[in-house]
Amino acid sequence: MTDRRKLAAGNWKMNGTSAALAEIDALAEAHPAPGCEVLICPPATLIHRAAQRAQGTAIAIGGQDCHHEPAGAHTGDISAGMLTDAGATHVILGHSERRADHGETDALVRAKCEAALGAGLVAIVCVGETLAEREAGRTLDVVGSQVTGSLPDGATAARVVVAYEPVWAIGTGHVPTVEQIGEVHGHIRKLLLERFGAEGAGMRILYGGSVKPSNAAEIFAVADVDGALVGGASLKAADFSGIIAALEAA
Numbered sequence: 214m215t216d217r218r219k220l221a222a223g224n225w226k227m228n229g230t231s232a233a234l235a236e237i238d239a240l241a242e243a244h245p246a247p248g249c250e251v252l253i254c255p256p257a258t259l260i261h262r263a264a265q266r267a268q269g270t271a272i273a274i275g276g277q278d279c280h281h282e283p284a285g286a287h288t289g290d291i292s293a294g295m296l297t298d299a300g301a302t303h304v305i306l307g308h309s310e311r312r313a314d315h316g317e318t319d320a321l322v323r324a325k326c327e328a329a330l331g332a333g334l335v336a337i338v339c340v341g342e343t344l345a346e347r348e349a350g351r352t353l354d355v356v357g358s359q360v361t362g363s364l365p366d367g368a369t370a371a372r373v374v375v376a377y378e379p380v381w382a383i384g385t386g387h388v389p390t391v392e393q394i395g396e397v398h399g400h401i402r403k404l405l406l407e408r409f410g411a412e413g414a415g416m417r418i419l420y421g422g423s424v425k426p427s428n429a430a431e432i433f434a435v436a437d438v439d440g441a442l443v444g445g446a447s448l449k450a451a452d453f454s455g456i457i458a459a460l461e462a463a
C-alpha cells in the first residue's frame with residue numbers, strides 16, 4: 214500500500230477581497246491539527262496576506278496559475294518564483310477555466326508545471342472532459358491525453374498532484390456517479406503507474422466538481438480519490454470545514 218496523504222484544496226477562483234481573509238482564520242481555528250493537508254488558493258491579490266495569516270497554522274496557501282517563464286515582458290502574468298516569494302507553496306495549473314478562457318494547451322500546462330517545480334512549488338495539474346466529450350464516449354481518451362501531455366517527465370509524488378475535474382460538474386451541482394469517478398481515477402492511476410512507476414503510485418489524484426459537505430463522504434470512499442479540489446464550497450470556512458471533516462474520516 215502506498216501512503217498518500219489526503220489533500221483538501223480550495224480554489225477561490227476570482228472571488229474574495231480583504232474581508233475573505235477572515236475565512237482562513239476561521240478555518241485554522243476549526244482545524245488546528247487536521248488529519249489531512251489543507252490548502253487554500255485565493256486570488257493572486259490575497260496570496261501574500263493569506264500566507265501571513267496562515268503562518269503557524271496547518272493551512273497552506275497556493276496560487277491559481279503561473280507563467281511558464283521566470284520573468285520578462287508578460288504584462289499581467291505572475292511567475293512561479295513570484296508565488297513562492299509571496300508565500301505560496303502550491304499552484305493550480307491547467308484548470309479547465311484557464312484552458313477555456315485563455316486557450317491553455319497541454320504543452321503550455323506542462324511548461325508551467327516545469328516552471329512550478331523549478332521554483333519549489335507543488336503543482337496541482339487539472340484535467341477533465343466536457344459534457345460533449347463524455348457523451349461521445351471519449352472521456353478516458355481525453356483525460357488520458359491531458360494527463361500524458363500536461364505532466365512533465367520529472368513529476369514526483371511529493372511535488373505533483375493530479376485533479377480530475379469533469380467540466381460539466383464544475384459549479385453546476387451535477388456530480389458524476391461514484392462509478393464514473395472511480396473509472397476515471399483508476400484510469401489516471403494506471404497511466405501514472407505506467408509512466409512514473411513508484412512515484413506514480415504515490416501521486417495524489419483529487420476529484421473536483423460540485424463537491425459539498427453533503428456529498429463529500431461518498432466521493433472520498435471511491436478508490437484512488439485522494440482528496441478534493443473545491444470551488445464554491447471552499448469560500449466559506451463552515452462549508453469547507455465539513456469537507457475537511459469528511460476527508461479526515463475517509
Ligand SMILES: O=C(CO)COP(=O)(O)O
Pocket residue numbers: 224308378382383384385386421422423424442443444445446
Ligand atoms: O473548479 C472547481 C475547483 O477547481 C470546482 O468548482 P465547484 O466546486 O464550484 O464546482
